[in-house]
Amino acid sequence: AQSVAQPEDQVNVAEGNPLTVKCTYSVSGNPYLFWYVQYPNRGLQFLLKYITGDNLVKGSYGFEAEFNKSQTSFHLKKPSALVSDSALYFCAFFTQTGANNLFFGTGTRLTVIP
C-alpha cells in the first residue's frame, strides 16, 4: 500500500537553529509530494510541493524540502526557526492512479523554543 511516514511525533528546536521535519514515502511511480502546516484552530495551509524537476523545492515562509529518490525521503527544512513556526506539519502525497486522492501522514508537532 502507498503511504508516507513521519517518524517523529514531536520535534523541538531552539529559535534561530535550523529545523528538519522528516518524511519518507512509499509511493509507486513518480510521487507527487506535499507539505502542509496546521496552526491551532485553523485549516491546513499548503507549504510546498514536489512533482518533477529540481530536487530542492522552495515554499512559503522560508521553508524548503529536498526530494531524495534513493532514500525515498522528502524532508522539510528551514535554515533558521522562528517561534511562529510552531505548528503541526503534515507530509502528503497524491495517488496518480485511480481516484487521484490526497493522503496525509500522521503529522509532526514542531515546537520552536525561544
Next chain:
Amino acid sequence: EAGVAQSPRYKIIEKRQSVAFWCNPISGHATLYWYQQILGQGPKLLIQFQNNGVVDDSQLPKDRFSAERLKGVDSTLKIQPAKLEDSAVYLCASSFDRGSQAFFGQGTRLTVV
C-alpha cells in the same frame, strides 16, 4: 480570491443525533474532498467528488455517513446517527482538478457527547 468556506465552525450534539456540515469550495474548483481529522492524527479522506459525481467513497462509513454535491458546487456531509467516536474536525478541501493543489477550509469541530 475567496477560500473554502465551511459551516458551522463548531457543533456539539448528543450521540444518536444527526448533524450536517456544509462546504462551499473555491469558485471553479471541480474537485472537492471531505476529510475527518481526529485529535492528534492526520486527516483521513472520507470522500472525493469531481463536479457532482463521486470519484471515491471507499473510506466513507456508509451506514451512518452520507455526502452530496448535487449541483457540482456546494457540498454537505451528514452523520446519522452520530457516535462518540465521530468527534473530530471535518475538513473540506477543493482543487481545480484531480491531482492539483488542494485548498482547505477551517473545518468544523464536532463534539459528540
